[in-house]
Amino acid sequence: MRTRIKICGLTSPEEAAFLPSNQVDYAGMVLFYPKSRRNITIEKAREIMEVLPPEIKKTAVTVSPTSEQVKLIEEAGFDVLQIHGHLAEEIPEEADIPIIRAVNVKGRVPVIESYPWIFAYLFDAAAPGSGKSFDWSCLAHISAQGRKFILAGGLHPFNVGEAIRQVHPWMVDVSSGVEYDDKQGKDPVKIQAFIEAVKEADEKSS
Template sequence: MTKIKICGITRESETEVLNRMQVDYAGFVFFEKSKRNVSIEQAKEIKKHLKPSIKTVAVTVNPALDLIDEIIEAGFDILQIHKMQEFPENLKIPVWVAYQVRSRKEAEEINVLDGTSGILLDAPEYGSGKTFSWQDFPMKKRREWQERRIPFILAGGLSSENVEEGIRLFEPDVVDVSSSVEGEHGKDYKKVEAFVRKVREHE
């Protein structure tokens, strides 16, 4: 069964629909350039209102060690790292390593680092609402990760309109959505519900 991550949580009120729809992961962004950026303190308050069954993911971009320490201390379940320069040593938290897929060649060159708890594929531009080129992706990489039992997270431009195709093509362990379920003031409950239903209808 494909698990669901709703990313870019910024408000306590958004936890209601995540709890009701029983999603699997809630993502909090710790990156100042993102419009969905939150502080550690804000995230700690918000996640108090999530059901214990929903795992929390701290989304970062080449984070400093101090930030990683704060994330671990705050009790997040998973650390997601974009643009990782080198794998931090002796981490006491599972790490999802994110890769932006700009071309087939780049995808073929992805090497899974020791200690990786999950591979996340994202679009060339963060928050663009567009997918990477699914048809050009070298599926031998996906099969390699399946054989090695490395969890795979499909992200970047997913929506209720295309998530079924994404699941069919990639058989991801997790689908990760953010931009397409946004409204004027944070997450749009109806869009979240529609996305979750599409994923579960596919099972």
């Protein structure tokens, strides 16, 4: 089975142009979270989505979003909603797009919410966006309950192959691991190296 790829934290249309539609499946943009250096406005997100091919699913990455913010995300044309932090009870009932529920792993087997409307669970490091990984072995003790698992947190071209061999996730998610060394945007060379590493891991496991 092919491991899907999500490139997260896009901040400009130029970065979006780096993503090959036949190799990258999801593109993430951080919204309504000014604490993140990758946070962008809805207007900038629209510009980025205009560059992305339709085959790539546009993902709004949020932290404890309000109903009003979810509505703006849907109106902007996003395909998927990724939620970190608090998840208000009314959000899943009101949302018209699939939800990825992010779970921060803090050194032990994480507890996941068993909600029927969650499309996939994303497992991230204790500090999202930090570029740090966590002990992947703890995920072996979690039941997928029929839902998809996404692995994030500290992935880069040199460790994603081992991550795939250990966890066998449905999708891998990378942001800082494919940025320039000075963290000023996405590096197309690192993106391609990440894609190749995922393909190689898939070929070896098939």
